[in-house]
Structures are given as structure tokens and as C-alpha cells.
Amino acid sequence: xxxxxxxxxxxxxxxxxxxxxxxxxxxxxxxxxxxxxxxxxxxxxxxxxxxxxxxxxxxxxxxxxxxxxxxxxxxxxxxxxxxxxxxxxxxxxxxxxxxxxxxxxxxxxxxxxxxxxxxxxxxxxxxxxxxxxxxxxxxxxxxxxxxxxxxxxxxxxxxxxxxxxxxxxxxxxxxxxxxxxxxxxxxxxxxxxxxxxxxxxxxxxxxxxxxxxxxxxx
Amino acid sequence: xxxxxxxxxxxxxxxxxxxxxxxxxxxxxxxxxxxxxxxxxxxxxxxxxxxxxxxxxxxxxxxxxxxxxxxxxxxxxxxxxxxxxxxxxxxxxxxxxxxxxxxxxxxxxxxxxxxxxxxxxxxxxxxxxxxxxxxxxxxxxxxxxxxxxxxxxxxxxxxxxxxxxxxxxxxxxxxxxxxxxxxxxxxxxxxxxxxxxxxxxxxxxxxxxxxxxxxxxx
DNA sequence: TATCATATATACTTAGAAAAAATAAAGCAA
DNA sequence: TTGCTTTATTTTTTCTAAGTATATATGATA
Numbered sequence: 324x325x326x327x328x329x330x331x332x333x334x335x336x337x338x339x340x341x342x343x344x345x346x347x348x349x350x351x352x353x354x355x356x357x358x359x360x361x362x363x364x365x366x367x368x369x370x371x372x373x374x375x376x377x378x379x380x381x382x383x384x385x386x387x388x389x390x391x392x393x394x395x396x397x398x399x400x401x402x403x404x405x406x407x408x409x410x411x412x413x414x415x416x417x418x419x420x421x422x423x424x425x426x427x428x429x430x431x432x433x434x435x436x437x438x439x440x441x442x443x444x445x446x447x448x449x450x451x452x453x454x455x456x457x458x459x460x461x462x463x464x465x466x467x468x469x470x471x472x473x474x475x476x477x478x479x480x481x482x483x484x485x486x487x488x489x490x491x492x493x494x495x496x497x498x499x500x501x502x503x504x505x506x507x508x509x510x511x512x513x514x515x516x517x518x519x520x521x522x523x524x525x526x527x528x529x530x531x532x533x534x535x536x537x538x539x540x541x
Numbered sequence: 542x543x544x545x546x547x548x549x550x551x552x553x554x555x556x557x558x559x560x561x562x563x564x565x566x567x568x569x570x571x572x573x574x575x576x577x578x579x580x581x582x583x584x585x586x587x588x589x590x591x592x593x594x595x596x597x598x599x600x601x602x603x604x605x606x607x608x609x610x611x612x613x614x615x616x617x618x619x620x621x622x623x624x625x626x627x628x629x630x631x632x633x634x635x636x637x638x639x640x641x642x643x644x645x646x647x648x649x650x651x652x653x654x655x656x657x658x659x660x661x662x663x664x665x666x667x668x669x670x671x672x673x674x675x676x677x678x679x680x681x682x683x684x685x686x687x688x689x690x691x692x693x694x695x696x697x698x699x700x701x702x703x704x705x706x707x708x709x710x711x712x713x714x715x716x717x718x719x720x721x722x723x724x725x726x727x728x729x730x731x732x733x734x735x736x737x738x739x740x741x742x743x744x745x746x747x748x749x750x751x752x753x754x755x756x757x758x759x
Numbered sequence: 760t761a762t763c764a765t766a767t768a769t770a771c772t773t774a775g776a777a778a779a780a781a782t783a784a785a786g787c788a789a
Numbered sequence: 790t791t792g793c794t795t796t797a798t799t800t801t802t803t804c805t806a807a808g809t810a811t812a813t814a815t816g817a818t819a
Contacts (some may be wrong), residue, residue, distance in 0.1 A: 329605045329606075330605045330606070330802090330803070330804090331803075331804070332593075332803090332804095333605075355768075356768080356769070357768075357769090365804080365805085366804060366805045366806065367769095367805095368586060368589075368803085368804065368805080369803085369804070371586070371590060371769095371770090372589060372590060372593055375550075375590050375593045375594060376593060376597070379593075379594065379597040381687075387547045387548045387769085387770085387812090388547075388548075388768085388769060388770075388811075388812045388813065389768085389769080389812085389813065389814095390768070390769075390813090391769095403685055403686060403687045403688070404687070406632075406685070407685075407687055407688060407691075410628060410629075410632050411628075414624075414628050467621055467624070467625075468621060469599075469621045469622070469625055469695075470621070470625060473625075473691060477687075548769090548770070548771095549770075549771070550770090573801075574801080574802070575800095575801075575802090583771080583772085584771065584772050584773070585772095585802095585803095586770085586771065586772080587770085587771070589802095589803090605779090605802085605803090606778080606779045606780065606801085606802060606803075607779085607780065607781090607801090607802080608780090608801070608802075
């Protein structure tokens with residue numbers, strides 16, 4: 324039970340988060356405090372604290388005196404997550420204009436290359452990783468800590484959603500790479516109006532794809 | 542220690558939140574777990590859990606093995622809070638167009654009247670309450686739960702900020718009432734483009750006032 | 760089907776030990 | 790004396806262990 328070890332609760336939260344994100348804990352599954360504590364050979368206190376954090380992240384849902392369950396996402400949730408992400412990211416991209424260095428741009432290019440590579444190798448996990456890192460790099464360049472936080476929170480929720488959704492969906496990866504190239508290009512122009520437009524658009528497309536392609540219950 | 546009582550931790554969180562928001566716990570002050578537990582005559586577990594929630598809300602800052610402290614807000618924080626709130630609210634207002642009923646509009650009118658009344662009576666606290674409720678009513682009409690949540694979180698942070706800022710600031714209340722009337726009017730038009738414009742503008746003004754009028758350190 | 764007993768899980772308490780950090784005290788060098 | 794480092798001492802957080810109380814779910818009985 325030693326990871327980065329600053330405190331147990333956060334380590335436990337990280338572990339459970341991973342368990343949810345890689346499907347070890349499935350959507351809707353019950354989470355038993357006592358069992359987890361026993362499994363990790365720790366007491367229940369830190370487990371309870373970890374669960375509280377994860378609840379605030381939106382990965383689990385806790386009902387008093389009933390139990391905690393891995394969040395299940397409905398169509399409405401997917402809508403919410405993507406629209407909010409779009410909104411935040413469009414704003415972040417505009418703010419990022421002031422801060423993006425040539426080094427940042429090179430990093431974004433690199434991530435795009437990597438993304439393409441992972442697409443060729445059909446490595447879905449690394450693909451998703453590149454995707455997230457690409458967007459995160461842009462958002463972090465906004466230097467708007469609250470915006471960054473909220474965006475990251477939505478990212479993990481997207482991650483949880485991919486499990487219930489994306490596996491069954493043949494994502495058109497080529498188009499994704501193209502779209503990202505467009506985002507990168509418009510960032511280079513530093514034209515804030517255009518940036519806002521393109522970034523907002525980017526997500527309406529994603530959202531449309533999602534609602535067409537997947538039979539999410541809800 | 543009986544309030545609505547679903548669970549102790551949430552009650553404790555509510556109490557501490559109030560203590561911060563009404564200045565009983567000042568910005569930067571240390572929060573001692575054991576002392577709080579003793580004060581409320583409960584054990585430390587629930588207190589720790591409450592603090593975890595409040596940290597996620599941004600009202601306190603916890604440093605591992607060091608302690609928890611009431612958040613102090615810098616100029617950058619004020620900027621972040623207001624810009625994000627503006628962004629979220631402009632979006633919410635557009636979504637609300639589909640859902641706002643005549644009853645909602647009457648409620649908003651009422652709140653404006655009340656606001657004016659409280660202004661005349663120079664009741665600052667009720668004024669702030671009306672202000673928050675006015676905006677919250679609009680945001681809630683968006684039916685976008687994540688957006689609503691984030692907005693509420695920013696609201697409490699605004700509340701915390703008022704303590705360090707607003708007392709020293711002669712708010713131009715007349716203008717505030719006028720501005721709110723404008724918001725209400727534009728909502729009635731149901732013109733989404735215009736709504737976005739006016740709502741965004743509303744906050745750039747607030748932000749400008751704030752940065753001119755207050756010497757927030759940061 | 761409704762009711763009561765039983766079992767399970769959560770919520771909280773109590774008491775205290777381990778570990779980290781802050782504080783105070785002592786020692787030493789300039 | 791002053792400034793700095795090292796070494797206790799104390800405080801606070803972190804976590805443990807075991808157990809009680811309470812709410813919910815399960816399941817048997819009528």
C-alpha cells in the first residue's frame with residue numbers, strides 16, 4: 324500500500340479511481356467499505372475519506388445509510404459532460420493564446436504524431452491517453468486554476484463513460500486526428516473569435532457522433 | 542447536533558461552511574480537527590470527512606500532515622471566480638430559454654422587487670441573498686445539473702470573498718438593480734445570441750468594478 | 760401480501776499509537 | 790551578544806482497532 328504516499332486516503336482514492344476507469348469496478352457496482360479496507364489491509368477511516376473525494380469527482384454516488392455505487396451515466400449525463408467540456412475548453416483556448424509558447428506548440432504537434440501512431444497500431448488506450456493529454460495541455464496553458472480543475476474532473480468522467488460507451492463504438496479515428504490538427508492550426512492564428520468558434524464546433528461534432536452511434540440508456 | 546440529520550459529516554460541513562461565510566472563521570485561520578470535534582461533542586472521523594468536502598468546495602485548503610486553513614483569495618482568484626461564473630451563467634441562461642416558465646419570470650420579478658426593497662432598507666445581507674437567488678433561479682432553469690453544481694460552488698466562493706472584499710466596497714446598488722432588470726428583459730426576448738452577449742457583459746462590468754474598487758492583495 | 764425477525768452495511772464512538780511538523784531550548788561559533 | 794544549528798518537547802495530523810448503534814435489505818412466517 325505504498326505509492327507516492329502522502330496520505331493513505333488519497334492513495335486509496337487513486338486506486339479506486341483506477342479500478343473504476345479500467346473497468347475493474349463496473350458502472351452501478353456496489354462498493355463495500357469494510358471489504359475494501361480488508362482488501363487493502365487498512366482501517367475503514369481512510370476508505371471513507373477516499374470515497375468522499377471520489378464522490379465529489381462524480382465517479383461514485385453515495386447514498387446515506389444505503390451504500391456507495393459506481394456512477395452510471397445516462398444520455399443526459401453524456402450531454403452535460405460534453406457541453407460543459409466544450410464550453411470550458413473554448414474559454415481556456417482563448418485564454419491560452421496569451422501563454423502558449425513555441426515549446427507548447429511542439430508538444431502538441433508531438434502528441435498529434437503519437438496519436439496517429441497509436442491509431443496505426445490500434446492501441447486504443449494510448450490513443451485515449453494522447454487525446455486527453457492534447458486537450459489538457461491546451462487547457463493548462465490558460466493558467467486558470469479553477470477552469471483547469473473542472474476540466475480535469477470532466478475528463479475523468481469522460482474516462483468512466485468510455486467504458487460504458489466507446490467500446491461498442493467504432494470511433495472514426497482519422498477524423499479525430501484531422502480535427503485535432505484543425506484545433507492546433509487555429510490556435511496558431513491567435514484569433515480569439517475563431518478559436519472560440521472552432522473549439523465549440525469541435526465538440527458539437529463529437530456530441531452528435533456520440534448520440535447517433537451509441538445506445539446509451541437514459 | 543441535530544439539524545436535518547441525514548449524516549453527521551454533512552451537518553458538520555454545513556456548520557463549518559456557515560462559520561466561514563459569516564466570518565466566524567476568518568480567511569487564513571487554522572482549523573483544528575480535535576478542537577472542532579470537542580466543540581461539537583463528536584468524534585474526529587466525521588470532522589475529517591466534513592473537511593474533505595469543504596476542500597472540494599474550495600472553502601478550505603488542506604495540506605497533508607500540516608493542517609487545514611480557511612482559503613484566502615487573491616486578485617487572481619477573484620478574476621477566476623467571476624470569469625467562470627460569467628461563462629457558466631451565460632451558457633445556463635441560453636439553456637434556460639427552453640425551460641423558463643411564466644411562473645419563473647414572476648419569481649424573478651419578485652426577487653428584483655425584494656432586492657430593491659432591501660436596498661432601500663440598506664439590509665446588505667438580504668440584498669446579497671436576493672442577488673444570489675436571482676442568478677440561481679436562472680441557472681437552475683437550465684436543468685444542467687453539472688453546470689448548476691459548479692455555479693453553486695462558485696457562489697459560495699463569492700460569499701467567502703465578500704468577507705474580505707465587499708465590506709470595504711461601496712457597491713453601487715442602484716446600478717445592480719438596473720443591470721438585473723436588463724438581464725430579465727433579455728431573457729424574455731428568448732434571443733439566445735443576445736442573451737449570451739448581455740450575460741457575459743454583465744460580469745465583465747462586475748469584474749471591472751471589483752478590480753477598480755478593491756485593494757485585494759495578490 | 761403484509762409483518763416481524765434476522766442479517767448486513769453504514770455511521771459513529773472511544774481510546775490510543777505512529778508519524779510528521781511546529782515550537783522551544785540548549786549549545787556553539789562569530 | 791547575536792546568529793545559527795542541533796536536539797528535545799509538544800502539538801497535530803494520520804491511522805488503527807474494536808465495538809456500538811442505527812438504518813436498510815433479506816427472508817421466513819402467518
